[in-house]
Amino acid sequence: MIDTKLILVEGPPGSGKTTTALKLADEIANTGRPCQCFWEWDPNNPIAIGEDIHLDQVIATAIAREDDVLQQWQQLVDRQCTQDTVTIMESRFWQTGVMLMYVAGHPSEAVLESNQRLIAILQALQPVLVYFTIDDLRGFTMRTIQSKEEDWRRSGLPGSWAEHIFVAFEGQPWSVAHGATGPNGMIALLEDWALVAEQLYERVPFPKIKIRNPYQDWDSVMVRLRTFLELA
Numbered sequence: 325m326i327d328t329k330l331i332l333v334e335g336p337p338g339s340g341k342t343t344t345a346l347k348l349a350d351e352i353a354n355t356g357r358p359c360q361c362f363w364e365w366d367p368n369n370p371i372a373i374g375e376d377i378h379l380d381q382v383i384a385t386a387i388a389r390e391d392d393v394l395q396q397w398q399q400l401v402d403r404q405c406t407q408d409t410v411t412i413m414e415s416r417f418w419q420t421g422v423m424l425m426y427v428a429g430h431p432s433e434a435v436l437e438s439n440q441r442l443i444a445i446l447q448a449l450q451p452v453l454v455y456f457t458i459d460d461l462r463g464f465t466m467r468t469i470q471s472k473e474e475d476w477r478r479s480g481l482p483g484s485w486a487e488h489i490f491v492a493f494e495g496q497p498w499s500v501a502h503g504a505t506g507p508n509g510m511i512a513l514l515e516d517w518a519l520v521a522e523q524l525y526e527r528v529p530f531p532k533i534k535i536r537n538p539y540q541d542w543d544s545v546m547v548r549l550r551t552f553l554e555l556a
Contacts, residue, residue: 325352325355325553326553328553329404329408329409329411330410331553332452332453332454334417334456334521336458336461336465336514336518337465337468337472337514340538340542340545341363341414342363344549345363345414352553358408358410359412360409361412362412362414370400373386373389373420377481377488380491380496382424384496394441397442397446398445405448418524425438426498428496436527443529450530452531453533454549455521455535456538457537458518462511465511465514472485472486486507490507490510498513531552533548533549533552
């Protein structure tokens with residue numbers, strides 16, 4: 325396996341980050357290497373930012389929380405440096421980190437600088453990045469909303485997933501500045517964020533892989549990831 329103690333998995337909502345992270349955790353464990361996996365809203369996530377059900381508050385406090393989050397990352401790094409465990413972290417590197425800061429009003433340059441501060445902390449773990457991108461964000465987002473609605477209903481949560489997301493994002497500085505509401509507002513945000521994410525990706529100094537439209541062929545995706553991580 326590639327020499328790393330931290331695998332970061334990033335991409336738009338619904339792009340398969342959680343499924344991929346869990347599959348990779350199983351495959352790494354099968355090699356005999358200790359592995360732990362934390363998905364986006366895992367209650368045991370060592371980078372504690374709050375709960376999905378209070379997403380509006382999580383976003384609103386994202387900028388003020390930066391130093392605390394960096395400290396939590398440093399604590400994770402300190403623990404991992406003394407162990408052989410591989411940590412797979414979904415979404416905390418960008419989506420529920422600097423992306424929420426961007427939505428809360430941080431300009432793109434400040435977002436890039438914040439991510440570089442985090443990268444400096446993570447370097448001790450020789451991290452790698454798996455990044456999923458989607459070409460047709462509009463069509464993909466509408467399909468994702470439908471899928472998330474079904475999951476939301478099965479969980480027994482009140483209201484709908486779309487209402488939860490739209491309410492959380494609509495009052496935030498980015499959405500207010502762009503007049504972004506409803507599904508079109510969410511799509512506009514994801515399209516804008518994709519441009520920032522490309523800049524973030526270019527500045528990542530450690531091993532990385534970008535996979536376009538992973539949902540089109542998951543078998544091929546896993547083959548590429550096994551090769552990238554030297555699991556094949």
